[in-house]
Amino acid sequence: MCIAADIWSVSWAGAGEPVTESVLSRASRVAQAVGRAPAVSIDQIERVPDAQTDSQTDLQTDPWTNPQDGRTTSSGSGATPPATPAAGTGDGKDDKGAVIESGSGRFTVVAMPAKALRPAPADGRTVRYTVELEGGVDIRAEDFATTVGTVLTDPRGWQAKDGVRFVNVSPADAAKGATVDLHIALASPDTTDKLCAPLETRGQVSCHNSGRVVLNLRRWVLGAEAYGSDVAQYRIYLVNHEVGHGIGHAHAYCGGKGKVAPVMMQQTYGLKGCTAWPWPTAKPA
Numbered sequence: 001m002c003i004a005a006d007i008w009s010v011s012w013a014g015a016g017e018p019v020t021e022s023v024l025s026r027a028s029r030v031a032q033a034v035g036r037a038p039a040v041s042i043d044q045i046e047r048v049p050d051a052q053t054d055s056q057t058d059l060q061t062d063p064w065t066n067p068q069d070g071r072t073t074s075s076g077s078g079a080t081p082p083a084t085p086a087a088g089t090g091d092g093k094d095d096k097g098a099v100i101e102s103g104s105g106r107f108t109v110v111a112m113p114a115k116a117l118r119p120a121p122a123d124g125r126t127v128r129y130t131v132e133l134e135g136g137v138d139i140r141a142e143d144f145a146t147t148v149g150t151v152l153t154d155p156r157g158w159q160a161k162d163g164v165r166f167v168n169v170s171p172a173d174a175a176k177g178a179t180v181d182l183h184i185a186l187a188s189p190d191t192t193d194k195l196c197a198p199l200e201t202r203g204q205v206s207c208h209n210s211g212r213v214v215l216n217l218r219r220w221v222l223g224a225e226a227y228g229s230d231v232a233q234y235r236i237y238l239v240n241h242e243v244g245h246g247i248g249h250a251h252a253y254c255g256g257k258g259k260v261a262p263v264m265m266q267q268t269y270g271l272k273g274c275t276a277w278p279w280p281t282a283k284p285a
């Protein structure tokens with residue numbers, strides 16, 4: 001099983017959000033470990049020593065919701081409200097301007113706008129994916145799906161690099177039980193933590209866990225230092241990086257000062273002297 005969490009670089013204060021001391025120390029230690037021991041599997045490093053490893057089994061067997069059968073994820077409870085479209089401004093923030101911390105815990109499979117997709121390659125390893133959005137996170141489903149679809153089918157993306165062929169699974173087909181290789185979900189920080197466990201995402205970062213890409217709403221909204229104020233570019237990176245895990249790629253590292261950062265580098269941590277680049281394919285000279 002390939003699981004990977006991406007700890008947000010806590011040295012960056014640009015987001016202006018409070019981060020607890022324990023998050024700071026944990027992320028700092030992880031970042032140091034990553035920097036010092038590149039030969040060790042980062043997926044192991046990112047695994048948290050005190051986590052309950054048996055929860056991995058639970059995750060694998062948890063149902064993933066779709067709107068028709070109304071099943072809930074592991075984070076669901078009897079009190080969860082139905083997954084209804086967000087009624088806010090679509091910016092992922094509450095009325096005080098803070099990133100929404102908790103959603104409904106229920107996910108809706110989102111329809112992919114046709115305009116988002118370029119034609120898939122004629123051959124290649126087929127990866128069937130859904131786009132799923134947690135209820136209550138105040139992100140417009142069409143916006144999220146459009147970003148995911150355009151990134152996955154961009155000529156600079158994994159299809160060109162890795163011989164894969166992404167095929168979107170519609171809400172109707174998902175409801176009928178169609179095969180889904182990769183669930184690509186946008187989740188509130190609280191739900192991200194639940195779905196990524198035993199990895200400790202601590203409300204800050206995203207992960208891939210057992211066929212699920214869980215994109216953390218906090219990073220989706222705020223981005224990361226490596227991309228400055230260009231949140232759109234960070235989102236491209238985030239989708240490519242976590243989907244990269246989903247199709248079998250481990251972490252890569254900065255190849256030297258001034259080099260272009262590989263997409264499988266944890267750019268969310270910082271760039272280690274590299275320059276930001278959000279695509280799997282080489283940056284044009």
Ligand SMILES: [Zn+2]
Pocket residue numbers: 004005006241245251264266
């Ligand atoms: Zn990663």
